[in-house]
Amino acid sequence: MSGYGIEDLAHAPNALAEHYSRFRVTERLLLTGHSHQAWPDVALEGQIEAATDAAEYVDGKWDRAAAKAEEVADGYRRLLGDPGGEIALGASTHDLVLRFLSALDLRRRPRLVTTDGEFHTLRRQLGRLAEEGIEVVRVPAEPADTLAERIASEVDDGTAAALVSLVLFETARIVDGLDVVAAACARQGAELLVDAYHALGVVEVDLAALGLSDAWVTGGGYKYLQLGEGNCFLRLPPHADRFRPVITGWFAEFGELAEEKSPGLVRYPNGAGRYAGSTYDPTSHYRAARVLRFRDEHGLVPAFLRELAQHQLGVLATTFDELALPSDVVTRDRMAPLSEYGGFLALRCRDAQGLQAALGERGVRTDARGAYLRFGPAPYLSDTQLTDAMASLGEIVRG
Incomplete structure (x- = not known):
């Protein structure tokens, strides 16, 4: 079994990403991981x-x-x-x-x-x-x-x-x-x-x-x-x-x-x-x-995936907080710690669909449900990709 540490997947290039070449995960900012994650190349086998x-x-x-x-x-x-x-x-x-x-x-x-x-x-x-x-x-x-x-x-x-x-x-x-x-x-x-x-x-x-x-x-x-x-x-x-x-x-x-x-x-x-x-x-x-x-061969077991999801949520949440965007435009729930969340960051927005569309024009794929804009990381994304995606949100809101 080939195991990874958080640092192996946080760094760019992400050590797992090479196994998802058909979905071009290193070339695209795919933040719909809670809706449809990329398939590893072996899926075709x-x-x-x-x-x-x-x-x-x-x-x-x-x-x-x-x-x-x-x-x-x-x-x-x-x-x-x-x-x-x-x-x-x-x-x-x-x-x-x-x-x-x-x-x-x-x-x-x-x-x-x-x-x-x-x-x-x-x-x-x-x-x-x-x-x-x-x-x-x-x-x-x-x-x-x-x-x-x-x-x-x-x-x-x-x-x-x-x-x-x-x-x-x-x-x-x-x-x-x-x-x-x-x-x-x-x-x-x-x-x-x-x-x-x-x-x-x-x-x-x-x-x-x-x-x-x-x-x-x-x-x-x-x-x-x-x-x-x-x-x-x-x-x-x-x-x-x-x-x-x-x-x-x-x-x-x-x-x-x-x-x-x-x-x-x-x-x-x-x-x-x-x-x-x-x-x-x-x-x-x-x-x-x-x-x-x-997934078994690469050590993608529940305990590790939970640790990774928490790390990636932390990167997204911290980057979003540092943007200090107007809360009447976009905000997140800070009443509970990130440990009380699953695998994506939900941002409550005045116009979630509009922000999703604008992000899509910049090559950042997210999704929106009702008032929520959702950023869903995945194991094959590096921290740099996560921060780049959130930085695009900041540019759109400020622009």
């Missing part, structure tokens, strides 16, 4: 292997694809600190959340508790369910310090599930105390779904230590993990076999295809297969498996 196996084995490729899928699932187990966890895979978190929601008894418990700071996957789908008569309680995401307690207080015996992020996607604030929500759900017989998408790769996650052993957890590899599209997961709690998802793919009976079918009876396997989908493009898993091996 995975895609070529998928095409090669398809050509060589034809329909027999699926056994090889299943092995790749299991390699991806095992990667998520390691990232969650959950070595024995059951992991269902899907093309998107939306696919997987739909299966989860369809397993709930919403006739008997027509109430869902969430926050107003959830990613669009939950925001839109829960909004549509509310239009059909499901009671959706949206707890204000701010202040984040008390969010877990406020969610827990809304969980009652009519609640089917609470759905909340471990890291809020707009502001990067870590939601502490989710064990309180888990305990409230357990008391009331409700389920807890935790969205860990913006945590994995920049925040160390250990489900047992967080008190989330009985939680459903979803996320994916499109953002910090550099796995590309089509690599999402749903981690099942130990009691998941109690449920029969209404939205169910034929892969869920893959082991029983040769058996005689019973009219009117839909069977389910135990474990992750219960939440399986249907035919998909396995190229995503070939690519992800190769990238996960690359």
